[in-house]
Amino acid sequence: MANTEDTVVYALGPNCGIEDVEEGKIYAGTVQGFANFGTFVQLSARLKGLVHKSNILQSHEEKDQIFVKIVNIRNNGNIDLAEMIPEVFRLETITRRAHVTKLGEIQSRVGRNVTFEAEVAQIKQTSGPTIFTLVDESGSGNAAAFVEAGVRAYPEVELGGVVCVSGEVMRRQNQLQIEVSSMEALTGDDAKTVHDRIEAALDARAEPEDVPLLVESDVLTQLQPQMKKVAKLIRRAVFEAQPIILRHHADADGICAAAAVEQAVISLMREEGDDLDTAYYLFKRSPSKAPFYEVEDITRDLDFALKDHERFGQKMPLIVLMDNGSTEEDLPSMKMAQVYDLSMIVVDHHHPDAIVDEYVIAHVNPYHVGGDFGVTAGMLGTEVARLINPKVSDLIRHLPAVAGVGDRSEAQERQRYLDLVADEYSEDACKDIALALDYEQFWLRFNDGRELVKDILNLKGNRALQTRYVSLLVEQANEAIEDQMAASMPHVTEEILPNGAHLFRIDVEIFAHRFTFPPPGKTSGEIHDRLCRQHPGEPVVTLGFGPDFAVLRSRGVLMNIPKMVRELREEINGGGISGGGHLVVGSIKFVEGMREAALAGLVEKIGLADVENRA
The missing domain is CATH 2.40.50.140 (Nucleic acid-binding proteins)
Structure with missing residues (x-):
């Protein structure tokens, strides 16, 4: 009668070493390779031996399971094995709990x-x-x-x-x-x-420190919980080596917001041990031409993300939108991101549409707490950046002042941020920096201009270089603006609307230089500023338009441009109406053949808007 008593075969855990095996016992192993004199067998991650060719009982291929008896453990640690083929056996696992290093x-x-x-x-x-x-x-x-x-x-x-x-x-x-x-x-x-x-x-590491605001602000104080949430999500992405794509509006305010967060994230990555190449591989900042996340933007971002995912085994990115992302115009891109389960964060000061919150995991916006666009994206972004990494606070504390003057904020926070840095930057100096950013970004087009932006904002600590470069850019920008104004101002037309507001119109397509600085939006803004100075205390609206677009600037006329755009879209059949922006600063697009109807409908709505009492 055959002996049915179990033979014990031992399986070694990955951390087992030579001290865990004994001569004469049988072990389960894996064929690792072959030599003229025998077969190498892996017994554990740390341990292997050799079966001499005279002790091989059957043919094998690499990675085959094999049972072997330890014949001899030599003084030098080499292990001699012999193949065994037990008919009946019982498998026992030997494990060793190794010290786990962090x-x-x-x-x-x-x-x-x-x-x-x-x-x-x-x-x-x-x-x-x-x-x-x-x-x-x-x-x-x-x-x-x-x-x-x-x-x-x-x-x-x-x-x-x-x-x-x-x-x-x-x-x-x-x-x-x-x-x-x-x-x-x-x-x-x-x-x-x-x-x-x-x-x-x-989760505990990602929790931001309680960092006090740079200035007193009821709006920012109320936004602190959401800003901490955003900072925690970004910190968590850094700690998990998840790529981050930061998209921002390509103006001084959006650049300041994004540059602040960029400094915080890159410095945090370097604290984690990443070199600069790795940090910028995991963090990408890209400007968006429009003040919303266009389909062109998400398509480009998805293309790169999917290629990196397939080619490098990289996680899909966290998308952070700054100075854009709050309006219905962002929804097509957000829906595309949702298909790929991309998480999205918004830090913006455009008037928000509630539906956006269905597509984002965090949303910082002053309108949510009773504020308005006067608390700019640059102010929000800087405070978020300080929560991401407080160590960058001194480096970026002047960015909210630059953003405030660059975006023509009239909020109390603007002056408080200016006072904060008055010992280093005057209001005029902040205006020059903002203009230099706008001018440089125009020529950069869709490139981030990372190092140039750092020089303009003095994020490398070279104030002398900043002063020289900003001075040169401002000189060139002002020359271009004066040249544009000389061409455009004589062609501005004026009318008085039913609500008493001055409406000024300019066709920036035929009465302004094209494809150069300043572009149509900034050209209209410069014209508006001059007309406001000519009519102090009076309500003024400036309408710059081209074949298929119009740009609006308002002082003292309480419009709601996103609402007007939605109404015109419904009222003008075949108009192709789209657009948005702030309540009193924004743009609208339409099909060229419906320009007259679109402009007429727009002017009618402006004339029905309430006028602010500035007495």
Whole structure:
């Protein structure tokens, strides 16, 4: 009668070493490779041995399971094995709980073997090793695993999965990297335990400090909870190595808002150990021509994000909209983002449409707490940036003043921010910086001009260079403005509306230089400023128009441009009406053949608007 007593076969956990095995016992292993003299067998991530060819009982291929008995453990640590084929056996697992190192501690572990548990934030296949970007509760880091050149290591490990990794901490090109000796994809309760631990710790790390506002402001005080929420979401993205795309309106206010957040995010990434190349790879700032997130913008962003996701195993990005994102005009892009489950944040001061909040995870807007567009995006962005990383406060504290004068804010906050930096920047100096930003961005078109913007805003600490460069840009901008005004002002027409307001019209398509600075919107704004000075204390509306667009500027006429646009869209059949902006500053588009009807309807609504009493 055959002996049915179980043979015990031991399976070693990934952290088991030579101290966990004994001669004469049988172990489960994996065929690692072949040589003329025998077969190499991996017993654990840290342990392997050799089956001499005389002790091989059957043919094998790489990665086959094999059962082996330990014949001899030599003094030098080499292990001699013999293949076994047990008919009946009982499998027992030997595990060893290794000391788990945190990724935030690896700087002190160079040259040493470590084990850590983390989530996979990115998987990038190079022409050599596979690079895994890993995140735990303390930080992030890269782990390099090599099978053979260009071949994906550990294909069972997925983006977003939880792993246990062992390897040696090395310094490559001045960057720390773990050279992987083993990587195990955790599952079930093991994965959940690690995931929950990392989640809780990251959530706590992402919580912003309680940073006081730079100035007193009832509106900003009421917005602090939402600003902290936005800052926490952005900090969390940084800690999780999630890419961030920041889109902003391409004017001085939008640039100041975005530049402030850029400084905070990049500095936080560098504190996490990223070099500048990595930081700017994970953070992209892009201007949007219109004061809303256009379909062209989201299409471009999705294209790059999907390519990076497929090519580099990168997470899909968090999208942050600044000085845009609050209105119905943003919805087509938001719906496209929703298809790909992209999270979106809005920090804006345009009059908001409630439906937008169905598509965003956080929305900072002064109108939500009884404020208005006078609290500019640059003010909001700077306060958010200080919550993201308080260390940048001194570097960016002048940006709200530049944004306030650049956006012609009349809110109390404008003067308070100007007073804050009066020892360093006068109001005229802030106006010059804002004009320099507008002028430079016009020539940059859709490029971010990152380093040029830093110089204009003195974010590199070179005040002498800032002064020289801003002075030159302002000189060129003012020459261009004067040239434009000389061509345009003689062609301005005037009429008095039923509500007593002065309406001034100018066809900026045929009575202004095209394709140069200032563009139609700023040309209309410059004309409006001059006309307001000519009619102090009186209600003034300036209407600059072209074949298929109109730009509005108002002082003392209480319009609601987004509401007017929606009404005209319904009233003028075939007009192709769209547009928006602030309540009293904005633009409208229409089809060229319906220009007269669109302008007539617009002027009629302006004439019915209430007029502010400025006595």
